[in-house]
Amino acid sequence: MKVTEIFRSIQGEGPYTGMSAAFVRLEGCNLKCTFCDEAKVMRELGFLVSSEKLYEMIDAMPASQLIVFTGGEPMLQQEELTDLIKVIHERGLWGNPNPTIQIETNGTVELLPELSYIYKRKDNVKQVHFVVSPKSQKDYMCLIDPSTYNVTLKYVVNEDLTVRMVHNVMRKWPWIDCYLNCQDNDFGTWMPRVMEILAACTGTGLNIRMGTQMHKIWGEMKLNYGG
Numbered sequence: 001m002k003v004t005e006i007f008r009s010i011q012g013e014g015p016y017t018g019m020s021a022a023f024v025r026l027e028g029c030n031l032k033c034t035f036c037d038e039a040k041v042m043r044e045l046g047f048l049v050s051s052e053k054l055y056e057m058i059d060a061m062p063a064s065q066l067i068v069f070t071g072g073e074p075m076l077q078q079e080e081l082t083d084l085i086k087v088i089h090e091r092g093l094w095g096n097p098n099p100t101i102q103i104e105t106n107g108t109v110e111l112l113p114e115l116s117y118i119y120k121r122k123d124n125v126k127q128v129h130f131v132v133s134p135k136s137q138k139d140y141m142c143l144i145d146p147s148t149y150n151v152t153l154k155y156v157v158n159e160d161l162t163v164r165m166v167h168n169v170m171r172k173w174p175w176i177d178c179y180l181n182c183q184d185n186d187f188g189t190w191m192p193r194v195m196e197i198l199a200a201c202t203g204t205g206l207n208i209r210m211g212t213q214m215h216k217i218w219g220e221m222k223l224n225y226g227g
């Protein structure tokens with residue numbers, strides 16, 4: 001697998017905010033968002049590692065509550081990532097037979113049919129949680145179907161995101177959790193739009209809420225391992 005860095009920190013956004021997490025940042029992305037936080041990191045040289053070796057590296061890190069695959073776009077390395085997730089399902093992590101697995105994705109990479117069974121929503125707790133952040137340059141598409149997979153949506157609120165777009169998506173999947181994060185935590189500029197979207201969606205019982213990139217408030221807290 002092509003890995004940019006692995007590190008341990010506290011998840012700063014989305015449904016697992018505040019949890020101790022091991023992060024694996026996979027190299028490469030299929031998009032070029034102007035506001036990308038990771039552009040600098042993604043230009044730095046990563047390293048190549050097998051799924052088995054990466055499992056050992058993660059398991060050797062201090063125990064966490066959560067494993068997060070991020071990027072870049074982790075689903076570009078779907079085959080290798082699936083191999084790694086299978087190992088985690090078989091052996092657990094840090095002595096925990098069933099660690100929470102989160103994948104942060106832009107939602108534009110289709111799941112390969114032969115691998116999709118690993119990711120499908122299941123009755124037992126061994127399931128992968130996709131946190132999908134759809135992007136304007138792909139018309140906010142989400143190819144990971146929330147009817148089949150465990151999906152939370154997370155939108156960057158900026159000039160591109162419209163009330164109608166979010167409302168249409170929320171009406172299509174009314175059970176889904178959705179976060180609205182102001183671009184660059186710029187609350188002064190983007191809070192009016194957050195309020196507009198919340199007003200349009202919450203009155204109809206949709207599960208949408210304001211999010212914050214807490215790690216940008218907490219500051220740099222990561223401890224590097226490898227990479």
Ligand code: SF4
Binds near residue numbers: 033
């Ligand atoms: S999809 Fe994410 S990682 Fe890729 S360019 Fe956009 S913000 Fe950056």
